[in-house]
Amino acid sequence: MSECPAKRARTDLTLDVKRQLIADFEKVPRPAQKDLAVKYSIGRATVSDILKRKDEFKQKFADNLNCSKKRFYTNSKFEDVNRMTREWFVRARSKNIPISGQIIKSKANVNIKFLPPNTTSILQPLDQGIIRAFKARYRHHMMTHLITRIDECNQ
Incomplete structure (x- = not known):
């Protein structure tokens, strides 16, 4: 049985690198997102996210924002x-x-007050819906992640 692949280190891209990735994507013939992910050492999902927000990144670059900045806080x-x-x-x-x-x-x-265990539903009854929705979303993401990791290990 093969080993699971090592987890890729987090890579923060600067605005200039994101602009270059978008320019590479817009070339003819258009490269696959997988090829761009390999070229820039990032995941395919990251490439997809950058391309979805390409207009925003182009605007930031046009506004002469700092190209070496990795994150933009709102x-x-x-x-x-x-x-x-x-x-x-x-x-x-x-x-x-x-x-x-x-x-x-x-x-x-x-x-700061710490609530006793298992009393949130009694002390804060309006929060039950929020907590239930959060738990459901967390479980969904966790199961999706686990299934993806199992599939990666089985390949």
């Missing part, structure tokens, strides 16, 4: 909280106030 949902926290931090540092974890915890006014 604004958070709580941009105003981030802004106010940063302003507080800058003001405190300008007054030479030392900032430590305890000070931040006291300013944040956040208390």
Whole structure:
């Protein structure tokens, strides 16, 4: 029986490399996604994801974004909280106030409470649907992954 293939190391591609991959794909004759995956040492799914978002990457390149940047972060949902926290931090540092974890915890006014096991459905009944959906999705992804790995090992 053959051994399972070693897991490929994660590869983060820069915007410039993604642009080059898209340009290679658009050449005539069009190469297969599998060939591009081998050329760039990434998975076929990654090639597919890049090609699905090719317009977005082309726009970022046209906007002269940093080509060596590997990830592009979007604004958070709580941009105003981030802004106010940063302003507080800058003001405190300008007054030479030392900032430590305890000070931040006291300013944040956040208390973390751990719930006893198996009480979520009683204490948070509205979360049951969310938790059930999450578990179902997780099980689906886990089973798909396991079946794929078994198929890879059997080949």
